[in-house]
Structures are given as C-alpha cells and as structure tokens.
Amino acid sequence: MSERAAPFYCPYCGEEDLRPGEEGHGAWECAGCNRAFRLKFLGLLARGLDGPDTEGKRI
Template sequence: MSERAAPFHCPYCGDEDLRPSEEGHGAWECAACNRAFRLKFLGLLARGLDRSDTGGDPE
C-alpha cells in the first residue's frame, strides 16, 4: 500500500511552497500566502463515476 498523496498546489494562491503543518494529519501550510488548510477524504459518491458525460461535443 502506498502513502497518502500530498497536495501539489495551494488551493488559495496556487503556489507550490507547501509544508506539512504541526496541526496534525492532513494539515498543510503555504509559505507563499501564509495560509493553513486541511485536506480530508470524505468518501466515494453513491452515484459513482458517470462516464457518459465526458464534456465532449455530442455526435
């Protein structure tokens, strides 16, 4: 089993200068905009993945 994925960009400013926060699991700090945020996986959607809506042109 692999480790959990880390965010690549700050959700507020888009910068990549992120560090894990001392606040605990899933908490991150952005040095560029001086914000702290927490990521949490809520679960899978009951409806699943709708592959019929791909966003392409209808034929």
Template sequence: MSERAVPFYCPYCGDEDLRPRAEPHGAWLCSSCRRVFSVKLVGLALTEVTDESTLG
C-alpha cells in the same frame, strides 16, 4: 498507500511551495500566503448525481 496525500498547489493562491505541519493532523502551510489548510477525501460518488429540483 501513504498516510498523507501531498497537494501540488495551494487551493487559495495557487503557489507550489507547501510544507507539512504537525498540527492539526494532515495540515499544510503555504509559504506564499501563510494559510494552513488540510485536504480530506470524503468518499466516492458511485451513483449518478441527480438535481433535487427535478424530483418534484
């Protein structure tokens, strides 16, 4: 498994011309909108998600 996951498009403008950035760690630069962003996996949802308003 690689250390860095590669995004396919910018989450802000949708452009596909992305370049890795050294700082902050794991960041990507969008050449179109000039935003620097990172993508982070938080975890897996292994249980069913319930709506808290129905818990009563």
C-alpha cells in the same frame, strides 16, 4: 498502503511551496501566502457510474 497524497499547489494563492502542517494528518502550510489548510477525503459517491450524465446507461 500508499503514503498520503500531497497537494500540488495552495488552493488560495497557487504557490507550490507547501509543507506538512503541525496540526496532524491532512494539514498543510503554504509559505507563499502564510495560510494553513486541511485536506480530507470524504469517500466515494453512492451513485457510482450511473450518475445523471450517463442517463442510466452502463459504460
């Protein structure tokens, strides 16, 4: 298992000075705008490669 993925920049201000938050897994704090946010992986989409942009054709 790999380590958790880290965001490259703050989604609010774009600053790169981020630190893991104290709120637990997925929580991050931005030193630039003093905001805290949480990242969460929701899962894979059920449609897979047969999405509307492929028009039902296999790649």
